[in-house]
Amino acid sequence: MREILSGNEAIARGAFEAGCLVACAYPGTPSTEILENTISYKEIDSSWAPNEKVALEVAIGASFGGGRALCTMKHVGVNVAADPLFTLAYTGVRGGLVLVVADDPEMHSSQNEQDSRNYARFAKVPMLEPADSQECKDFTRLAFELSEQYDTPVMLRSCTRISHGKSIVELGERVTGLPEPRLEKNPAKLVMLPGNARVRHPLVEKSLLELSEAGSAMPLNRLELRDPSIGIITSGVCYQYVREVLPEASTLKLGMVHPLPQSLIRDFASRVDKLYVVEELDPFIEQQVRAMGIVATGKEIISLCGEMTPGRLRNAFGLPQPVATSPGKLPGRPPNMCPGCPHRGVFFALNQLKAYVTGDIGCYTLGFMPPLSAMDTCVCMGASIGMATGVTKVVSDEEKKKVVAVIGDSTFLHTGINGLMDMVYNNSPATVVILDNSITAMTGRQDNPATGFTLMDDPAHAVNIPLLCKALGVKNIRIINPLDLEETKRVIAEEMERSETSVVITNKPCVLIKREDVFLKGPVYAVDTEACTGCRACLKIGCPAIEWRPAADGSKKGKAWIDPLLCTGCDVCRQLCKFDAIGSEK
Amino acid sequence: MSRQITNILLVGVGGQGILLASEVLSEAAMLAGFDVKKSEIHGMSQRGGSVVSHVRYGTEVFSPIVPEGEGDILFGFELMETCRSLPLIKPGGIVVANDLQISPPSVLMGQEAYPADLVMRIQDHFPDFILVDGQKIAQGAGNVRAANTVLLGAVSRRLAIAEDFWMKALEKMVPPKALEVNKAAFKIGREL
Numbered sequence A: 001m002r003e004i005l006s007g008n009e010a011i012a013r014g015a016f017e018a019g020c021l022v023a024c025a026y027p028g029t030p031s032t033e034i035l036e037n038t039i040s041y042k043e044i045d046s047s048w049a050p051n052e053k054v055a056l057e058v059a060i061g062a063s064f065g066g067g068r069a070l071c072t073m074k075h076v077g078v079n080v081a082a083d084p085l086f087t088l089a090y091t092g093v094r095g096g097l098v099l100v101v102a103d104d105p106e107m108h109s110s111q112n113e114q115d116s117r118n119y120a121r122f123a124k125v126p127m128l129e130p131a132d133s134q135e136c137k138d139f140t141r142l143a144f145e146l147s148e149q150y151d152t153p154v155m156l157r158s159c160t161r162i163s164h165g166k167s168i169v170e171l172g173e174r175v176t177g178l179p180e181p182r183l184e185k186n187p188a189k190l191v192m193l194p195g196n197a198r199v200r201h202p203l204v205e206k207s208l209l210e211l212s213e214a215g216s217a218m219p220l221n222r223l224e225l226r227d228p229s230i231g232i233i234t235s236g237v238c239y240q241y242v243r244e245v246l247p248e249a250s251t252l253k254l255g256m257v258h259p260l261p262q263s264l265i266r267d268f269a270s271r272v273d274k275l276y277v278v279e280e281l282d283p284f285i286e287q288q289v290r291a292m293g294i295v296a297t298g299k300e301i302i303s304l305c306g307e308m309t310p311g312r313l314r315n316a317f318g319l320p321q322p323v324a325t326s327p328g329k330l331p332g333r334p335p336n337m338c339p340g341c342p343h344r345g346v347f348f349a350l351n352q353l354k355a356y357v358t359g360d361i362g363c364y365t366l367g368f369m370p371p372l373s374a375m376d377t378c379v380c381m382g383a384s385i386g387m388a389t390g391v392t393k394v395v396s397d398e399e400k401k402k403v404v405a406v407i408g409d410s411t412f413l414h415t416g417i418n419g420l421m422d423m424v425y426n427n428s429p430a431t432v433v434i435l436d437n438s439i440t441a442m443t444g445r446q447d448n449p450a451t452g453f454t455l456m457d458d459p460a461h462a463v464n465i466p467l468l469c470k471a472l473g474v475k476n477i478r479i480i481n482p483l484d485l486e487e488t489k490r491v492i493a494e495e496m497e498r499s500e501t502s503v504v505i506t507n508k509p510c511v512l513i514k515r516e517d518v519f520l521k522g523p524v525y526a527v528d529t530e531a532c533t534g535c536r537a538c539l540k541i542g543c544p545a546i547e548w549r550p551a552a553d554g555s556k557k558g559k560a561w562i563d564p565l566l567c568t569g570c571d572v573c574r575q576l577c578k579f580d581a582i583g584s585e586k
Numbered sequence B: 001m002s003r004q005i006t007n008i009l010l011v012g013v014g015g016q017g018i019l020l021a022s023e024v025l026s027e028a029a030m031l032a033g034f035d036v037k038k039s040e041i042h043g044m045s046q047r048g049g050s051v052v053s054h055v056r057y058g059t060e061v062f063s064p065i066v067p068e069g070e071g072d073i074l075f076g077f078e079l080m081e082t083c084r085s086l087p088l089i090k091p092g093g094i095v096v097a098n099d100l101q102i103s104p105p106s107v108l109m110g111q112e113a114y115p116a117d118l119v120m121r122i123q124d125h126f127p128d129f130i131l132v133d134g135q136k137i138a139q140g141a142g143n144v145r146a147a148n149t150v151l152l153g154a155v156s157r158r159l160a161i162a163e164d165f166w167m168k169a170l171e172k173m174v175p176p177k178a179l180e181v182n183k184a185a186f187k188i189g190r191e192l
């Protein structure tokens, strides 16, 4: 059977066909849809973990129990999961374990563009890199087999264009006859104390060498001889761009980017006149090829930054570019919080209070954008709270009061709890606002341990966030309705004044939650054009449902208008209008 | 080495249903026996930002994205986004767009005006530009929400994919409840 699948759908399919029993992840673009697809295979136990480290540890446990296990994350997730990963390389596996990591060159939806291939080398773990959806499926299956054969976790590297690209896939059957999982003790292999680890490390080095040699004969590393004057070593999506732009060039397409198949590379280099390496981001392959004493051109002509495109590759090789039509100047279209988003009021208040806001990652990071413009730092998930503690350690007592950390519910549970523990433990006077919209919105509305449901949509215990904060030792915990601007501003201001840690928790759900009875739309609002003075106060919240309508005579005068199709009836704009010009239609 | 690839770009604003339209297109192309690749960015762009979906089909497709300046057809769901993507289209390419304006934040806030000359700007470079009032036609077919399908119908006539495959693709991708309306909308679009 042939189907058009995204890379993520194909990875899920590959895991199914490989007989995978457990899939665990924390969402992150562009990897999220893998687990949203493994749930369609009832043979796989799929779950969201609170963060990537836990997700990998769950997969490790499943593997040690004898089952095949999949763990997926975005590139920066590996930073969080790095601790178990590096030692997992030493223990090796029982059931095959595949860690999928999806990179995001060009940072379409990420805060950095780190190149995960370095992790494979650093952690001493083999890594496969598919170039289309068919390979996503096939390589995932193969990765499980290699994992067991070489007694090692195997990483599978995707990127935005592969994960979210779609192409035709020939489907296969699920393998049968894998050993039944059961407990089996093997401390020399699974208890990594120095004595045992010293025995394991040489084995890791040995199996990488073996894999490098075997790799030269594996079909996933493919030598394609065409015109011998140009030879290009490439992998993943870059292979597609090479074939598109330089169809006559000879290529060595690497399906395994760590360890590199050295003899195959030497063989290829000897058959072509001039050797190039075409890879996105770091000179990962290039530097190793050069270290083998082979002359190759790469980063002299290809940027270290951003993603590859056919046009950029044409540029690198000095090929002519088609003439581009210029559209002329156009207003930009940056993303925006949704109409009725409960985050909006908080940022409006923080802006008015002139707070110094240590930010975090989620939909609420859009609070950085004008007109709300109320975020001063954003580094990684969970960082807001630690940064707030740090800032208050160095600034004056007066300035300490300005410091507010903002963090979403999913992010708080991911890595914010530790920061808050530290804030209380070391007595920082900063204020933390937990924006609890009852969902992981940014990545597409995933459940988390505080929403009361699992990935499979089964009811689950919902973490009580106020009680959790209390248990961490926070004495001042306030719960606010973020759609009430007066209350929001007053409560945050009061807590900012306080000279000990306080937490303010918002209690309104994301407008995109589909589950019944969670988000309830209010009556639609409208502007009374008689009463509207055109003061523009309602525009200060940047709601996409409110539009400035200039006067017909082209003068500066105009009035606000509310799009009834977009308005969710959150009431926030009405509170801003001093002239009672905004009201619900009913 | 004529690989005969057809390069289509579907562009608009997050939430307009561009992904569904590009799925139907890809499915129809596969049913017609072509190799197909499709690519787009999810994520931040869904919060009301610009969305560009690339669909390529032919004998053998390599790059998942349309090489810059090689687009054959630009299929715009919104006027300003159509204009923004003109650099991706080759001279003499086909531009089909929905006559719809969605204001970006700076226009909503009254800091900038929505450009009034977009149709002219597009026509300057692409004289055969086809402007479709998708909403109005869809309303006639029974549901405003089928506007995308009207446009898809209009684009379909310019592609070497038989009507039968389009119908099969719609059957697979569109929920049963909305199928009849969408089929009707598609047929009207195909006559445009």
Ligand SMILES: Cc1ncc(C[n+]2csc(CCOP(=O)(O)OP(=O)(O)O)c2C)c(N)n1
Pocket (backbone or CB within 6 Å): A026, A027, A028, A029, A052, A074, A076, A077, A080, A361, A362, A363, A364, A381, A407, A408, A409, A410, A411, A412, A435, A437, A439, A440, A441, A442, A443
């Ligand atoms: C280590 C890491 N994992 C995953 C992500 C992807 N990611 C960005 S924000 C976010 C969750 C945001 O959820 P929440 O904190 O509840 O805020 P919301 O979007 O709901 O406002 C995720 C998973 C990331 N940036 N870094």
